[in-house]
Amino acid sequence: MNIKTMWRHIKESFKSIKRNGWMSIAAVSAVAVTLLLVGSFIAILMNANKLATDIEEDVSVRVYIDLAAEEEDRIQLEEDLAALDEVESIGFSSRADELDNVIGSYGDEFGLFEGDDNPLYDVFVLNTTSPELTADVANQAEDMNYVAGVNYGGATADRLFYIMDTVRNVGAIIIIALIFTAVFLIANTIRITIFSRSTEIEIMKLVGATNWFIRWPFLIEGALIGFIGALIPVGIISYVYLRGFDTIMRYLSGTYFALLPPQPFLYYIIALLLGIGVVIGSLGSSLSIRRFLKV
Amino acid sequence: MIVMSNVYKKYPNGITAINGLDVKIDQGEFVYVVGPSGAGKSTFIKMIYREEMPTKGTVKVGEFDLANMKLSKIPFLRRHVGVVFQDFKLLPKMTVYENIAYAMQVVGKNPKQIQKRVLEVLDLVGLKHKVKMFPNELSGGEQQRVAIARAIANMPRVLIADEPTGNLDPETAWGIMDLLEEINNQGTTIIMATHNSDIVNSVRHRVLAVENGRIARDQEQGEYGYEH
Numbered sequence: 001m002n003i004k005t006m007w008r009h010i011k012e013s014f015k016s017i018k019r020n021g022w023m024s025i026a027a028v029s030a031v032a033v034t035l036l037l038v039g040s041f042i043a044i045l046m047n048a049n050k051l052a053t054d055i056e057e058d059v060s061v062r063v064y065i066d067l068a069a070e071e072e073d074r075i076q077l078e079e080d081l082a083a084l085d086e087v088e089s090i091g092f093s094s095r096a097d098e099l100d101n102v103i104g105s106y107g108d109e110f111g112l113f114e115g116d117d118n119p120l121y122d123v124f125v126l127n128t129t130s131p132e133l134t135a136d137v138a139n140q141a142e143d144m145n146y147v148a149g150v151n152y153g154g155a156t157a158d159r160l161f162y163i164m165d166t167v168r169n170v171g172a173i174i175i176i177a178l179i180f181t182a183v184f185l186i187a188n189t190i191r192i193t194i195f196s197r198s199t200e201i202e203i204m205k206l207v208g209a210t211n212w213f214i215r216w217p218f219l220i221e222g223a224l225i226g227f228i229g230a231l232i233p234v235g236i237i238s239y240v241y242l243r244g245f246d247t248i249m250r251y252l253s254g255t256y257f258a259l260l261p262p263q264p265f266l267y268y269i270i271a272l273l274l275g276i277g278v279v280i281g282s283l284g285s286s287l288s289i290r291r292f293l294k295v
Numbered sequence: 296m297i298v299m300s301n302v303y304k305k306y307p308n309g310i311t312a313i314n315g316l317d318v319k320i321d322q323g324e325f326v327y328v329v330g331p332s333g334a335g336k337s338t339f340i341k342m343i344y345r346e347e348m349p350t351k352g353t354v355k356v357g358e359f360d361l362a363n364m365k366l367s368k369i370p371f372l373r374r375h376v377g378v379v380f381q382d383f384k385l386l387p388k389m390t391v392y393e394n395i396a397y398a399m400q401v402v403g404k405n406p407k408q409i410q411k412r413v414l415e416v417l418d419l420v421g422l423k424h425k426v427k428m429f430p431n432e433l434s435g436g437e438q439q440r441v442a443i444a445r446a447i448a449n450m451p452r453v454l455i456a457d458e459p460t461g462n463l464d465p466e467t468a469w470g471i472m473d474l475l476e477e478i479n480n481q482g483t484t485i486i487m488a489t490h491n492s493d494i495v496n497s498v499r500h501r502v503l504a505v506e507n508g509r510i511a512r513d514q515e516q517g518e519y520g521y522e523h
Contacts, residue, residue, distance in 0.1 A: 004405075005403070006432060008400060016388070019388040020388070166341070175327050200386055200387070200388070201383075202384075203384050203386055204386075204397070204401075205369075205370070205373075206344075206346075206373065206378055206384065206396070207373065207397065207398040207401060207445065208371065208372075208373035208374040208402070208449075209368045209397075209401040210367075210370045210401075211367075211370075213370075213400075213401055
């Protein structure tokens with residue numbers, strides 16, 4: 001096919017969208033509404049996932065150092081802990097620091113314990129390479145010399161991880177289900193607009209048009225409807241996300257938590273929505289006219 | 296030009312529409328096809344442009360062998376066979392101009408050739424002044440003229456008219472008839488299925504009476520009429 005013919009098909013599809021008026025508007029709105037739903041859910045769920053990860057990463061393993069440990073024992077222990085593959089970083093917090101934390105959180109009454117009365121331990125604070133490894137690291141640390149005890153939130157942390165995993169899985173399922181729904185809805189809307197034009201296709205065949213000559217304008221029309229339909233949610237989601245990001249981040253400042261930055265996250269969503277629109281639009285229309293082209 | 300021999304057509308529902316039909320039509324003829332409803336007239340007509348395929352027998356139109364033709368070749372047959380219907384079958388969302396131009400774009404003609412020829416055929420059917428109108432803005436007779444203009448735009452060797460005057464008042468019907476005569480005079484074969492006895496009896500041509508799926512009468516300069 002030469003460029004002139006392609007150009008004719010493109011012009012023809014624009015004309016057809018215009019002349020089909022309400023049908024085109026209906027199809028575009030259906031695509032827009034569906035993709036708005038898909039896009040919003042993805043934005044929300046991806047951020048929920050991000051927060052879950054932030055929370056998990058906030059969980060650290062606290063290794064209490066035996067009071068009997070000498071300086072070299074402590075250095076040895078630190079080296080042993082650092083040697084573990086799962087350990088990402090090690091921080092040290094002396095018993096005095098620990099007490100300061102307690103005083104900071106619970107009040108000056110704890111000031112009584114300062115100096116030799118301090119009942120607390122020196123602590124190594126470990127961060128693991130991946131949150132699921134926390135319990136594992138804790139177990140290994142427990143067996144080392146001069147370890148008075150290990151704490152990582154134990155059952156509480158395990159439960160947190162479990163909930164976060166559930167949130168993640170359910171989110172993934174919802175997103176997949178939504179994308180399927182979108183595909184189905186968009187393909188069906190376009191199908192209906194084409195069904196109403198079956199006589200048109202029949203006449204085209206009668207005057208000797210080849211199947212591809214009939215198919216191209218429909219295919220381009222479907223892609224255009226998908227594209228235009230996707231532009232609307234893309235605009236809304238971009239605007240709301242940028243606004244919402246600024247507002248929410250202000251509340252989250254000073255915490256470990258953060259939303260996904262609009263760059264590049266918004267670009268992915270925009271690409272995804274436009275992609276779904278165009279691919280489903282053109283696919284939906286070419287599949288629907290197939291049955292009319294057969295006879 | 297058109298040769299059918301020993302043609303049978305049995306539909307999936309068991310009805311045999313064509314039952315051993317033989318006919319030969321030469322280039323440039325004008326042929327009426329008459330017969331009662333359900334006699335196989337429509338099936339006979341539809342087999343010429345491969346809307347229906349014979350169950351048995353051979354159908355040849357020019358160099359096309361319709362019984363053994365690939366589906367992908369159908370469009371090319373239809374470019375040699377113009378068809379006009381009782382219900383016009385114009386593309387409702389295209390203007391008069393675009394309707395005719397479409398048939399030529401399909402063949403791959405360039406816009407210049409298309410413009411020239413569209414205006415030429417519209418002039419022939421007397422609707423040059425309505426190029427920009429849509430089919431629903433035209434009268435029945437005018438729509439049929441556009442359909443005829445479209446059918447002859449690619450200069451087909453055969454023009455099939457399936458009850459072209461069926462939906463029109465007598466006066467308009469005569470206008471359409473004059474037009475078909477003129478097209479025939481330019482060398483195009485015309486095959487016209489009709490129930491209009493006035494026309495058949497006044498403008499005498501070869502008459503094929505189809506009954507029970509066969510040609511019951513084949514008469515030069517024939518009259519309208521059939522047994523049942």
